[in-house]
Every structure is written in structure tokens, then in C-alpha cells.
Amino acid sequence: LTRVRHPKLRRAPHYATLTDRDISFFERLLPDGRAITDPDDCSPYNIDWIKTCQGQSQLVLRPKTVDEIQAILRYCHEHQLAVCPQGGNTGLAGGSVPVFDEIVLSLRSLNSIGAFDENSGVLIADAGCILQTLDVHVNQFGHTMPLDLGAKGSCLIGGNVATNAGGIRVVRYGSLRSAVLGLEIVLADGSLLDCLTSLRKDNTGVDMKQAFIGSEGILGLITRVALACPSAMSGVGLGLFSCTSFENILSTMRLARKLCGETLSAIEFLDSSTYNLSLKNLQQTNKPVEPNNFYILVETMSSTYEQAKATLDKLANTALEKEFITDGTLAQDLKQYKDLWAIRERVPEALVADGYVFKYDFSLPPARMYKLVEETQKRMKPFSNVRNVTGFGHLGDQNLHLNITVQNGYSDEIKHALEPWLYEWVAKERGSISAEHGLGLHKSKYLELNKGKQSLELMKKMKNIFDPKCILNPYKVLPYKID
Ligand code: FAD
Known part of the structure; x- marks a missing residue:
């Protein structure tokens, strides 16, 4: 296991350090062991699925209600405590685990399935519901979830929306964004933004929920979703x-x-x-x-x-x-x-079993997709510790997953041979440096390369509006200045 964060990335000094008083507050708020401080119990929440990132959080919170989430964020906002929102922790960009000692706010216990409207095919569910559980639920009514992916047994619907997850059915149902009809969000200061409509059509001003779809926990906490579920095909x-x-x-x-x-x-x-x-x-x-x-x-x-x-x-x-x-x-x-x-x-499981994985997720013009794999194979030739350079993916969506597996763990040398070369190659093709996994910690510094200066500046302004104290998922998505 290796920390992939930049060696010069330092904990931002303006965040408070957790005190006994803070812990007592959270233990009172979340009784029955839902404020977890035991280091062994915190450990799984500190490590990502592909085992490339390890944080050092000493506190994991498992709220069961939206009121509890509001109280947590109100407190963290007031006391300048940094928070890492976490769903099923299956994310592949290092966004779901803390970088330093951010408090982990796990959504797993906020998991009630709400109403399913058989007329409209719209499901309302808490953010902590497991994707597969929801699929089984809507199957009873002859419907299916609008997305499907290998991690369906562990990922949560809130995490799916927060990453705008793709998966294998985009060819059929389009991007998850188009199926999300409504969202309920708790903002960084604990206030509630209610955009939880179930309407397929609603052209009334700026569609605020869109900002949160794919925002990877940096703008607010998604607590409830309304999703259009297509009819299941027999x-x-x-x-x-x-x-x-x-x-x-x-x-x-x-x-x-x-x-x-x-x-x-x-x-x-x-x-x-x-x-x-x-x-x-x-x-x-x-x-x-x-x-x-x-x-x-x-x-x-x-x-x-x-x-x-x-x-x-x-x-x-x-x-x-x-x-x-x-x-x-x-x-x-x-x-x-x-x-x-x-x-x-x-x-993904087979790759992890093969060695340390350098994982990339690109959108490219179909004719150029495999060229990149071949060029990477050539570039990796001198490295005897590289086991495999592989290409696979969601061909119908022009989405290439490029993976390089390495024997004996992370290698700085290999990383520098791959980056920024790969990102520049993709940017030149006007591809995307992250088709569906998001930017998380791994790719945030290349955002400008992909989106340009103006978009990046606007994103920073949005972050400042929604989370002025920058307590939500720090060091992720937006490039973090390293001195
Ligand atoms: P997490 O990993 O816990 O979190 C992901 C990000 O969202 C983090 O930045 C986190 O802070 C934020 N977040 C989580 N919940 C919330 C919330 N409620 N509010 C605000 N922010 C939140 N992805 C694809 O797109 N397509 C695939 O085909 C695909 N296949 C996969 C196959 C396997 C075997 C695995 C392990 C992963 C795969 N993934 C795929 C990646 C991953 O499953 C998705 O990104 C998934 O949507 C993440 O959901 P999660 O609940 O695990 O979120």
C-alpha cells in the first residue's frame, strides 16, 4: 500500500485538529457506536478500494438521518473541521478516503428506500442505499435501475450520483445525469437544499441539482435522490x-x-x-x-x-x-x-490481484483508443517491474480503461514516465482525462489541461459559494496549490 499523494502535499494549516470536546459532541449526537474512534475500526474507511491511498482519519461518523448530517456539518463548519464524504468506498480516483485527518462522514447508515411511483417509474431513495438493493427493489415493479456496474453490490446510490457513474448500460439509458430527476443536498454549513422533485420536465430557472451530480463531494452532501427507472426488459x-x-x-x-x-x-x-x-x-x-x-x-x-x-x-x-x-x-x-x-x-479485481495498479479512465475518439494502449506499452518496455499494460472498457461510450500493473508496489519512476505524458496525449486528442471515475485525488492537478482556465476559475468560484470554508473533501477535484 502506498500513499500516492504528492510528497509536498501538506495538511492545510487552517483546518482545526480534532479535540476530545469535538469527539464528545459527535458521540452524543450519534449514540450506539456510530461515532467510531477505534483505529482498527477506522482503518477500512481510510483505505480506498484499489489500495492506492491511505488517510489517517481518527473519526468516522455514521449518521442515520438527514437531521444528524445537518448537525454534523453545522458543527464542522463552525469549528473548521474538514470532512471526507464517503459512500461505498468503491471509487477509483482516490476521492473517497481522507488525505490527512479529515473526519469521514459515511452515508452507509442513511439507507431507507422511499416511494416507487409505478405510473412514472420514479424511485426516491436515501443516498446510502446500495445500488443492487435498489435494483432488486424496483425489479418487483417491473423496472430496473438506469445504471449497472461491477461494484453494484457495494457502491451506494449517493456515491453513484456524486461521481456521475457510467457503467455498462450508458449505451442504452444514457448518462446517470439524465436519470436523476431530483436531489436533496446538505450544504457545507448544514443547511438543506431541497431539489427533490420527481418531474421529468421542469424548465424553471437554473437547475441547481446539476452542479452536484459528478461533483465528488466537494460542493455538498447528497442525502436523497429521485431517479427515473426504465422498464425492465424480459x-x-x-x-x-x-x-x-x-x-x-x-x-x-x-x-x-x-x-x-x-x-x-x-x-x-x-x-x-x-x-x-x-x-x-x-x-x-x-x-x-x-x-x-x-x-x-x-x-x-x-x-x-x-x-x-x-x-x-x-x-x-x-x-x-x-x-x-x-x-x-x-x-x-x-x-x-x-x-x-x-x-x-x-x-478491476483481476488487475488489483496482478500488482500495484496505475489506473486511467479516458474518453477518446474510437479510432485512437487502442493507439494509446500501444504507445503506453512501448513506453513501459524499459521497466522490468511492469507486469501488464492492458486496455479494456466501455467501447460503446468511447471509454478506454488503461491499466498498468506493477510488481513490488508503487514506483515513482513509472508514475513520472506515465504522467503528465498520458494526460497531455489525451488532451491533444480533445479526449477526457476522466470519462467516468472522476478526478478525486489522483487527477485533480490535470483538470485545467482538460477543461481550460476559464472553466477552472468558474469551478473555484462555485466551490467558494457552496463551501466558503473549504471543509468538504479538501485536496480533491480542484487542483490544490503545492508550494
Ligand atoms: P465512494 O467511492 O464512497 O465515493 C466516490 C466519491 O463521491 C468521493 O469523492 C466521495 O467523497 C463522494 N461521495 C460519495 N457519496 C457521496 C454523497 N452522498 N454526497 C456527496 N459526495 C459523495 N465507475 C463507473 O463509473 N463505471 C463503472 O463501470 C465502474 N465499475 C467499477 C467496478 C468495480 C469493481 C469497482 C470497484 C469500481 C467501479 N467503478 C465504476 C467506480 C465506482 O464504483 C463508482 O465511482 C461509484 O459510483 C462510487 O460509488 P461509492 O458509493 O462507492 O462512492
Whole structure:
């Protein structure tokens, strides 16, 4: 485990240090052990999922109500105590754990599921509800959540909104932002901003909630969400295909768009290194398809199984005929469907098992996506401790996940060979340096490169309006001045 923060990053001196008086206040406010001070119990809240960041918080708070959250932030605002909002702690940009001794405000215990309106398909839920739990809940009414991702069993809906999480269904349902109809937010001074409407249409002035979607906890605490949940499709098809080149991957994607049309629900790709690491991690010795250099997963959904299957069959046959793919398999039952998805969804776990992970998440023009992986592979050649340079991702959204796994932990030398080179490469292509994971701690200093000076200045002004004492998630998202 390594701290990735800049060696010169110092704790900002204007934050107060936690006193016994502060702890007594929080223990009174949150009885039944919900103000956690035991270092062993605080430890999991201090370490991020990919184990690249470690904070030193001595206090974790687990409020159950919005009133408690308001009281916590009112107190922290008054006493200048820094706070790190935390959801399921599955974030991949180092934003969910403290950098120094910020108080962790965990949303896990704020987890009531509210009303589901069967007429509009709108769900209201507390920010601390687990994504998968909500999906099971709305399934009862014939609906589904508008997003799906590998961390669904642990991530919380508030964290999803705070990161504007993408996932595998953006192809079908669009970005999470478009499904968020309302939000309730506790601002840094403890006041409540009520934007919790459930309306699909509401053109009345500036849409304040938009500022909080994807703001990664620096502007306010999301406490409740209203989400548009699409109807669940009873027919689902999934195919895994192997290809010789990335060119053929793109040809298969174009063909899938044409032949699967409105049934298309996901298009993902993996290169052979990613695919092999994932199979190894799953301890799967039998290969589902004939091995090749690249793999593409295409999922279809429809109100009938026959239609979902028919479009996928057509894709498989035509892609074979045109020699875009060399082999393929179509899931025949739920078990096979889950097994095929596991190869893609459990890649992050396979990478962590392979070594220390330098993780990048870019949006790029499709034709340039794999070029970056190849150039990174060349650049990493001199480093004998690099185990794998892999590319995979949400192909249908032009979202490349580039990962470099390293033996024996973090290496400064490798980091400097990768950064800022990678970010500059992506900026030159007018891509995004963070397609869906956010900036967190890892990428904040490159924000200007991606967004330009003017946007950055406006973001700083917004931060100053919502959180003038800068107590919310310090050192994250906006570049922090290092002397
Ligand atoms: P956390 O990790 O706890 O927090 C993330 C950020 O949001 C932090 O900055 C935190 O301070 C802030 N935050 C959390 N809750 C709140 C709140 N209520 N109010 C204000 N700020 C808050 N991401 C994708 O986009 N697409 C994927 O496909 C995807 N796949 C993943 C697969 C795996 C196996 C893993 C481990 C992660 C994956 N992720 C993916 C990343 C991660 O799951 C998402 O970013 C998720 O939305 C984070 O939710 P969380 O509840 O864990 O938030």
C-alpha cells in the first residue's frame, strides 16, 4: 500500500485538529457506536478500494438521518473541521478516503428506500442505499435501475450520483445525469437544499441539482435522490466474440449498432492481456471462445427473448461472414450470461490481484483508443517491474480503461514516465482525462489541461459559494496549490 499523494502535499494549516470536546459532541449526537474512534475500526474507511491511498482519519461518523448530517456539518463548519464524504468506498480516483485527518462522514447508515411511483417509474431513495438493493427493489415493479456496474453490490446510490457513474448500460439509458430527476443536498454549513422533485420536465430557472451530480463531494452532501427507472426488459441476449485486431472490434461495434438497433444494451471490449488476467482471476481454465488478440461483448435487450436473441444471432452470423470476428459464443441460459459478464465485470479485481495498479479512465475518439494502449506499452518496455499494460472498457461510450500493473508496489519512476505524458496525449486528442471515475485525488492537478482556465476559475468560484470554508473533501477535484 502506498500513499500516492504528492510528497509536498501538506495538511492545510487552517483546518482545526480534532479535540476530545469535538469527539464528545459527535458521540452524543450519534449514540450506539456510530461515532467510531477505534483505529482498527477506522482503518477500512481510510483505505480506498484499489489500495492506492491511505488517510489517517481518527473519526468516522455514521449518521442515520438527514437531521444528524445537518448537525454534523453545522458543527464542522463552525469549528473548521474538514470532512471526507464517503459512500461505498468503491471509487477509483482516490476521492473517497481522507488525505490527512479529515473526519469521514459515511452515508452507509442513511439507507431507507422511499416511494416507487409505478405510473412514472420514479424511485426516491436515501443516498446510502446500495445500488443492487435498489435494483432488486424496483425489479418487483417491473423496472430496473438506469445504471449497472461491477461494484453494484457495494457502491451506494449517493456515491453513484456524486461521481456521475457510467457503467455498462450508458449505451442504452444514457448518462446517470439524465436519470436523476431530483436531489436533496446538505450544504457545507448544514443547511438543506431541497431539489427533490420527481418531474421529468421542469424548465424553471437554473437547475441547481446539476452542479452536484459528478461533483465528488466537494460542493455538498447528497442525502436523497429521485431517479427515473426504465422498464425492465424480459428478453436478454449476450455474445462474446474474439477478433484479430482493434479495427475489427470497431467494425463489429458498427455492425452491432446497425443490426441490433434498438435492442442494443451494452458494448464492451477487452484486449487479450485483460481477458487472460480476468480468466486467471476467475480460475477459469476453459476458454469460452477461441483465443485471439481482442474480445468484444455485445448485449441486447428487448421485451421478448426471441427478439433479443434474433438480433444477436444476426450480428454473430454477419460478423463471422465478414470476418470481423473469428469465434463467438452466445449465452444460452442465466448461468452462462452471468459467467460471460463476470469476465468483464471482475477485471478491476483481476488487475488489483496482478500488482500495484496505475489506473486511467479516458474518453477518446474510437479510432485512437487502442493507439494509446500501444504507445503506453512501448513506453513501459524499459521497466522490468511492469507486469501488464492492458486496455479494456466501455467501447460503446468511447471509454478506454488503461491499466498498468506493477510488481513490488508503487514506483515513482513509472508514475513520472506515465504522467503528465498520458494526460497531455489525451488532451491533444480533445479526449477526457476522466470519462467516468472522476478526478478525486489522483487527477485533480490535470483538470485545467482538460477543461481550460476559464472553466477552472468558474469551478473555484462555485466551490467558494457552496463551501466558503473549504471543509468538504479538501485536496480533491480542484487542483490544490503545492508550494
Ligand atoms: P465512494 O467511492 O464512497 O465515493 C466516490 C466519491 O463521491 C468521493 O469523492 C466521495 O467523497 C463522494 N461521495 C460519495 N457519496 C457521496 C454523497 N452522498 N454526497 C456527496 N459526495 C459523495 N465507475 C463507473 O463509473 N463505471 C463503472 O463501470 C465502474 N465499475 C467499477 C467496478 C468495480 C469493481 C469497482 C470497484 C469500481 C467501479 N467503478 C465504476 C467506480 C465506482 O464504483 C463508482 O465511482 C461509484 O459510483 C462510487 O460509488 P461509492 O458509493 O462507492 O462512492
